[in-house]
Amino acid sequence: MSKTLIQNARIFTPGVPSFLGWLLAEDVKIADFGENSAPETLCNNVDEVINAKRQNLLPGFIDIHTHGCLGCCTMDADPEKILKIASFHVTHGVTTYLPTTMTDTTEVTVRAIRCVTEFVGKRGNFAKIPGVHLEGPFFNAAKCGAQDTANIRRATIEECKTFLNAGVIKRIAIAPEFPENLKAADLFKDEGISISAGHTNAVYADMAEALNHGFRSVTHLYNGMSSFTHREPGAAGAALSLDEYSCEIICDNIHSHPAAQNIAWRCKGAEKIVLITDMIRPSGLPDGHYPQADGSEFIVSHNGTELRIPSGALAGSALTMERGLKNFTANAHASLEETWRCSSLNAAKLIGIDHETGSIEKGKLADIILLDDDFNVKRTIIEGQTVYIQD
Ligand SMILES: [Zn+2]
Known part of the structure; x- marks a missing residue:
């Protein structure tokens, strides 16, 4: 020993x-x-x-929402690329992460789930992978962000079962304002999967109802969701006011203003904030235009810290966990003493691995x-x- x-x-x-x-x-x-x-x-x-x-x-960082980096993506369904991504993570303090999918066809998504599942339980000089995070495809196209609208669809039980049979799913993001999607959530809830409201145009009442279907968190608070207003608090207002909700948040100071992060801290406190990177394929690459095989393009700028698609929409981030924790701790006007859980323990609890890490x-x-x-x-x-x- x-x-x-x-x-x-x-x-x-x-x-x-x-x-x-x-x-x-x-x-x-x-x-x-x-x-x-x-x-x-x-x-x-x-x-x-x-x-x-x-x-x-x-405790090592736990990043439950991260797609890829260094030109590689979970959606490539390539074990060598998963290994490259997981190896990059340890250089930024991440000991566990959930490879996260993007909205795509059933077939492509299934391939990604299968590939990620091969890594469950493997150990080496790379971050541990307990399973996959499905970001989509059951979203609201009105809040698509950088997700492909052509593949956004309503859930069917059949497709959900196909995903469940393909491998280990630890977390799924769903728009809760559609009845079909709530039925899907019931199914995932019974499997003990962490369910998140994301890319959603939900009103406050939808978010309150979603709690009855197993939703306990929101996907990148403020981004890809209905905003807070005083007469209709939207998904953001519901996430901030309903105690049951944990909030993923991207603290690169681009996806959310420092004051918005401060508000999140004041509303949710030390145990319901979950820092994520939402890193995507070009993260870790130098500034430039990166055309993709499918005809799309990523634009990396500001010394590798800002990632957009040509429409100008944010495409995800180039954030790393330690920078996110540093930004959030400063924006919360707090100390590491108060914020350390936001980069590890809160995420572990959300995906049910806190008994061991x-x-x-x-x-x-x-x-x-x-x-x-x-x-x-x-x-x-x-x-x-x-x-x-x-x-
Ligand atoms: Zn994402």
């Missing part, structure tokens, strides 16, 4: 203020941790000692990152194994 001791780390764990201390990983799990220095008996008996130099020790607690998997005070990822550890170091 391999033993790794991390000394001199600022440890963030539920229930107590962060403290300087040590953590022992035994094999794949967190065996113990405590304040100050580790007991001497422990120090003699380990395979590796890591000096964290007072950096922040957090998502926080620094004894007996959980040693999925850990070290983050310096400027939010740079210095080390990523997955199940006790270091998979990334930045010196």
